[in-house]
Each structure stands twice: as structure tokens, then as C-alpha cells.
Amino acid sequence: MARIIQISDFHLFTDPERLYHGILPTVTLKKVLASIRKEPREIQLHLATGDLVSDDPAAYAVLAGILAE
Secondary structure: OOOEEEEEOOOEOOOOOOOEOOEOHHHHHHHHHHHHHOOOOOOOEEEEEOOOEOOOOOHHHHHHHHHHO
8 A cells, every 4th residue: 555645834934933823834844754754664655735835935945955854
């Protein structure tokens, strides 16, 4: 059976200290990814959907850096 992980609506900013509805999106995304890495079973597909960045297209570079980790 294929294992798929979907994470959605990161709402990242270029400033990692900027809050989005009371949370730090960069910190939260990194915690979610760390949790996924601990998954003992192989994951065949990762999906990132929804609002990946919030305000600035430059935040896609931030996202690329986080995902490259």
C-alpha cells in the first residue's frame, strides 16, 4: 500500500518571527517536518498544498530552504 503525506497551508513569511493568527509558521512547519522524518514506514509521496506562503513570493525561497533540509 502506498504511503502518502499531505501537509497544507503553511502561510510562510519571509520573516520567520512574524506571527500568523498567533503561531510562527516557520517553527510550526519545521516541527511538522521533524515529526514526519521520525515516521518509521517509508513514505512514497509527499504533497504540499494550499497557501504555502502568505504575503510575499520571496517566501517561496524560504520554503525551498526548509524543504531542502
